[in-house]
Amino acid sequence: MDDRRVGVYVCHCGHNIAGTVDVEQVAEWAQRLPYVAVARHFQFMCASTGQELIEEDVRELGLTHVVVASCSPLMHEKTFRNACQRAGLNPFLFAMANIREHASWVHPNDRDGATAKAKALISAAVSRVLRQNELEPIRVNIHPATLIVGGGIAGIQAALEIADAGHHVYLVEREPSIGGHMAMFDKTFPTLDCAACILTPKMFDVGTHPNVTLLTYSEVENVEGFVGNFQIRVRQKARRVIEDLCTGCGTCWEKCPIKVIDEVFEAGLGYRKAIYRPFPQSVPKYPVIDVENCTYFRTGKCRMCEKSCPAGAIDFDMEDRIIEFEVGNIILATGYKLFDCRRIPQYGYGRLPNVYTSLEFERLTNAAGPTGGKVTLRDGETEPKSVAIIHCVGSRDRNYNRYCSAICCMSSLKFAHLVKEKTGAEVYNFYIDMRPIAKEYEEFYHRILEEGTHFIRGRVAEITDAAHTAEEEGKTIVVAEDTLLGRQRRIPVDMVILAAGLEPQADAAEIGRMFGVGCGTAGFFTERHPKLDPVATMTEGVYIAGACQGPKDIPDTVAQGAAAAARVLGVISQREVTLEPIRASIDESRCSGCRICNALCPYNAIEYLEAEGVSRVNAAMCKGCGTCVAACPSHVITGAHFTFEQVMAEIDGIMVDVYSESPTAPLAEIMA
Amino acid sequence: MSDNRSFKPVIVGFLCNWCSYRAADLAGTSRVGYPATLRDIRIMCTGRLDPTFVLRALQRGADGVLIMGCHPGQCHYQEGNYKAIRRVALLKRMLKQFGIDERRVQLHWASAAQGVLFTETVSKMTQELQALGPLDWPHNWPNEDPYVYTLPKTKQEAAHEQQT
Ligand SMILES: Cc1cc2nc3c(=O)[nH]c(=O)nc-3n(C[C@H](O)[C@H](O)[C@H](O)COP(=O)(O)OP(=O)(O)OC[C@H]3O[C@@H](n4cnc5c(N)ncnc54)[C@H](O)[C@@H]3O)c2cc1C
Ligand code: SF4
Numbered sequence: 001m002d003d004r005r006v007g008v009y010v011c012h013c014g015h016n017i018a019g020t021v022d023v024e025q026v027a028e029w030a031q032r033l034p035y036v037a038v039a040r041h042f043q044f045m046c047a048s049t050g051q052e053l054i055e056e057d058v059r060e061l062g063l064t065h066v067v068v069a070s071c072s073p074l075m076h077e078k079t080f081r082n083a084c085q086r087a088g089l090n091p092f093l094f095a096m097a098n099i100r101e102h103a104s105w106v107h108p109n110d111r112d113g114a115t116a117k118a119k120a121l122i123s124a125a126v127s128r129v130l131r132q133n134e135l136e137p138i139r140v141n142i143h144p145a146t147l148i149v150g151g152g153i154a155g156i157q158a159a160l161e162i163a164d165a166g167h168h169v170y171l172v173e174r175e176p177s178i179g180g181h182m183a184m185f186d187k188t189f190p191t192l193d194c195a196a197c198i199l200t201p202k203m204f205d206v207g208t209h210p211n212v213t214l215l216t217y218s219e220v221e222n223v224e225g226f227v228g229n230f231q232i233r234v235r236q237k238a239r240r241v242i243e244d245l246c247t248g249c250g251t252c253w254e255k256c257p258i259k260v261i262d263e264v265f266e267a268g269l270g271y272r273k274a275i276y277r278p279f280p281q282s283v284p285k286y287p288v289i290d291v292e293n294c295t296y297f298r299t300g301k302c303r304m305c306e307k308s309c310p311a312g313a314i315d316f317d318m319e320d321r322i323i324e325f326e327v328g329n330i331i332l333a334t335g336y337k338l339f340d341c342r343r344i345p346q347y348g349y350g351r352l353p354n355v356y357t358s359l360e361f362e363r364l365t366n367a368a369g370p371t372g373g374k375v376t377l378r379d380g381e382t383e384p385k386s387v388a389i390i391h392c393v394g395s396r397d398r399n400y401n402r403y404c405s406a407i408c409c410m411s412s413l414k415f416a417h418l419v420k421e422k423t424g425a426e427v428y429n430f431y432i433d434m435r436p437i438a439k440e441y442e443e444f445y446h447r448i449l450e451e452g453t454h455f456i457r458g459r460v461a462e463i464t465d466a467a468h469t470a471e472e473e474g475k476t477i478v479v480a481e482d483t484l485l486g487r488q489r490r491i492p493v494d495m496v497i498l499a500a501g502l503e504p505q506a507d508a509a510e511i512g513r514m515f516g517v518g519c520g521t522a523g524f525f526t527e528r529h530p531k532l533d534p535v536a537t538m539t540e541g542v543y544i545a546g547a548c549q550g551p552k553d554i555p556d557t558v559a560q561g562a563a564a565a566a567r568v569l570g571v572i573s574q575r576e577v578t579l580e581p582i583r584a585s586i587d588e589s590r591c592s593g594c595r596i597c598n599a600l601c602p603y604n605a606i607e608y609l610e611a612e613g614v615s616r617v618n619a620a621m622c623k624g625c626g627t628c629v630a631a632c633p634s635h636v637i638t639g640a641h642f643t644f645e646q647v648m649a650e651i652d653g654i655m656v657d658v659y660s661e662s663p664t665a666p667l668a669e670i671m672a
Numbered sequence: 673m674s675d676n677r678s679f680k681p682v683i684v685g686f687l688c689n690w691c692s693y694r695a696a697d698l699a700g701t702s703r704v705g706y707p708a709t710l711r712d713i714r715i716m717c718t719g720r721l722d723p724t725f726v727l728r729a730l731q732r733g734a735d736g737v738l739i740m741g742c743h744p745g746q747c748h749y750q751e752g753n754y755k756a757i758r759r760v761a762l763l764k765r766m767l768k769q770f771g772i773d774e775r776r777v778q779l780h781w782a783s784a785a786q787g788v789l790f791t792e793t794v795s796k797m798t799q800e801l802q803a804l805g806p807l808d809w810p811h812n813w814p815n816e817d818p819y820v821y822t823l824p825k826t827k828q829e830a831a832h833e834q835q836t
């Protein structure tokens with residue numbers, strides 16, 4: 001045996017590992033593996049004392065390789081690599097055995113099995129680490145610009161933070177204006193301040209900021225590259241209005257003869273024209289032509305807008321524009337979509353005229369909305385005398401979404417207040433549990449209680465127009481079990497508001513895939529760590545903020561927008577990042593020039609050198625997937641850190657006889 | 673093969689870093705149990721799976737090999753899993769000729785959110801291997817086996833040998 005000396009550290013993780021795996025026995029057993037100079041077990045390896053233990057041993061015992069058996073490498077590989085580095089050991093001479101997520105936590109009732117598995121995984125790590133080589137991380141410069149996808153309040157906040165700090169932002173929004181859902185609201189809980197008053201100044205700032213390139217009516221089409229150097233391709237849909245000429249005067253949409261139901265901004269309650277801007281404070285102020293409804297595009301005649309525009313800004317022939325640029329970091333702030341209430345047929349939405357969704361009610365009560373802020377029934381005149389507000393529609397329900405949408409209790413309380421204020425109607429809130437959990441929310445709840453709103457605890461079974469009594473005639477009847485009184489109740493009302501839950505955007509999975517971000521069970525983007533890293537993702541350089549990460553209110557959304565911006569600014573100020581040196585390389589002296597690998601690389605990173613008759617990997621383009629490594633018939637491509645020898649050694653190590661008292665004998669032969 | 677349930681097969685797993693390894697982690701963090709039959713190895717992508725790895729695992733005594741990656745269309749490197757589909761199909765055809773049952777080498781998918789699916793896959797494969805019984809491949813090889821691949825010596829080993 002040569003002078004390689006491995007240190008093995010088995011972590012208890014408190015009870016998390018030691019409660020199931022016999023850590024003492026495992027450490028003792030590992031001590032007998034070939035080349036192992038020291039094997040210890042310790043309470044918490046990731047704590048500073050644990051890391052110091054490694055550092056001391058490297059210095060004092062002259063360890064040449066280190067193995068830690070603890071949690072997932074996705075959790076702490078970096079931590080321990082850094083400890084090695086501090087002790088003067090190349091961080092790539094370290095390997096990890098995952099005996100928590102992959103052993104103790106999944107085999108809680110099989111102590112022997114979990115212990116045996118821990119041994120096998122440690123033996124694999126030792127066998128592998130002996131063949132690992134020193135590697136130097138790759139350093140790349142960071143492009144100082146940032147891409148933000150989604151111009152709701154999350155994207156707006158993040159954009160302003162970064163732009164104010166002096167760095168460039170590309171803000172891509174797919175609608176004709178930024179603003180997101182917040183722009184649709186009249187008042188915001190719990191303070192009831194006017195949404196437009198607090199949002200529009202921010203929108204204006206984004207629209208005029210010298211450091212912001214605002215790309216509305218646009219979507220990202222392609223993303224390539226990695227942290228520090230992403231190449232972005234955006235498609236800006238043709239507005240058919242020349243922004244440089246348009247003054248936003250509004251003559252065109254006044255003259256346009258075509259009225260269209262506005263399903264997006266007015267939630268289907270109001271109309272817009274075929275040339276329109278979603279709302280008066282839209283940023284940017286330029287309208288767009290909706291070609292599907294425009295008479296000219298449908299029949300070849302009309303051109304009213306063109307004739308009426310004093311600036312000559314209409315351009316029917318405008319085409320989609322492809323815009324390409326580079327950024328160093330990306331923030332996804334794509335928000336949510338509302339649960340489709342038609343999915344619960346017994347609630348009658350779409351069938352019973354006076355059943356509204358929460359977003360419809362937001363527009364109904366909005367001073368700039370279709371009724372000028374008057375709360376009326378569908379006939380547009382009658383004021384309701386009684387209103388039922390149903391909480392948790394599509395949320396906390398195993399048939400639809402199991403999760404709590406977090407904002408519906410509060411928005412329902414807000415609606416109760418607005419209805420009372422505007423109409424004096426009797427209000428009935430049907431709730432399952434009241435969850436006003438943030439600052440000043442409980443106080444808001446009490447305020448609404450004092451205003452005389454009736455609270456009925458119980459999930460609504462049905463909403464119907466089938467009257468049982470004369471009193472119910474012509475009303476919308478809400479049928480629910482009052483779980484506090486323990487009996488069925490039928491409450492006839494004039495209007496019902498369904499507090500629909502928040503759902504991931506319909507294309508969340510697709511967008512996630514494009515940016516390398518996963519979606520959890522409910523379909524929202526997955527953060528790097530649910531507690532300690534809420535705005536980062538598993539892909540370096542890609543962050544998430546706002547309701548795209550999970551249902552949340554505006555204060556939390558703004559906090560995340562700012563947090564994501566701070567993370568991006570932190571990366572920008574480092575000027576360069578280090579990347580894992582997991583890359584392929586070809587031993588050109590042994591390459592036969594068969595070119596099999598050329599076509600296999602998904603990133604076209606392998607070029608064929610005609611003159612030399614061999615292939616070569618462009619390290620800057622290679623992402624280290626290893627496809628070429630597995631395919632080369634001459635076995636001359638090396639995948640750094642996942643070499644043939646390393647993986648074969650890992651297999652040999654993992655197949656150790658874990659029940660043998662002396663693993664040394666057969667293993668020594670294998671490992672040597 | 674008389675008492676199948678007491679037979680604890682050894683499955684060597686090859687899990688890709690981006691989906692299935694994370695699914696296995698998620699099974700852990702959500703405390704969803706499965707039999708302690710799997711011993712897993714992390715590779716960056718199923719596209720890295722050299723068929724030799726599978727043969728090596730069987731040759732060293734594994735009763736089965738489970739390869740898991742991202743769902744088709746979701747590979748972190750775009751299409752590594754499609755390469756794996758083809759390679760595993762070819763490998764299986766060859767293994768069949770060696771008399772090795774198809775079920776001993778399996779390729780499955782699990783996204784990072786499918787911790788439960790991951791555990792179900794391991795449990796199901798464990799049951800199938802219990803029904804098949806041990807493979808015991810090492811014993812099928814002649815004592816002095818010319819096919820055993822000997823690892824090339826590392827730099828340190830070579831240097832050490834030269835010294836002595
Ligand atoms: C009825 C109702 C009332 C509410 N009332 C309140 C309240 O009073 N107080 C409060 O604090 N919270 C309230 N909320 C919650 C509030 O709406 C959210 O907290 C907030 O809107 C989240 O902001 P966001 O920027 O994350 O998402 P969003 O507002 O959804 O914005 C996302 C933006 O991204 C754009 N986008 C999406 N996908 C893409 C893509 N692929 N490419 C480009 N752009 C894209 C969208 O067009 C949109 O502009 C309410 C919610 C509802 C449903
Ligand atoms: S597959 Fe191997 S031998 Fe063929 S060109 Fe590529 S590196 Fe050279």
Ligand code: SF4
Nearest residue numbers: 601622623625626628
């Ligand atoms: S490892 Fe993957 S990305 Fe790198 S050259 Fe080979 S095939 Fe291309």
Ligand code: FES
Nearest residue numbers: 688717741742747
């Ligand atoms: S990264 Fe999972 S299969 Fe390619």
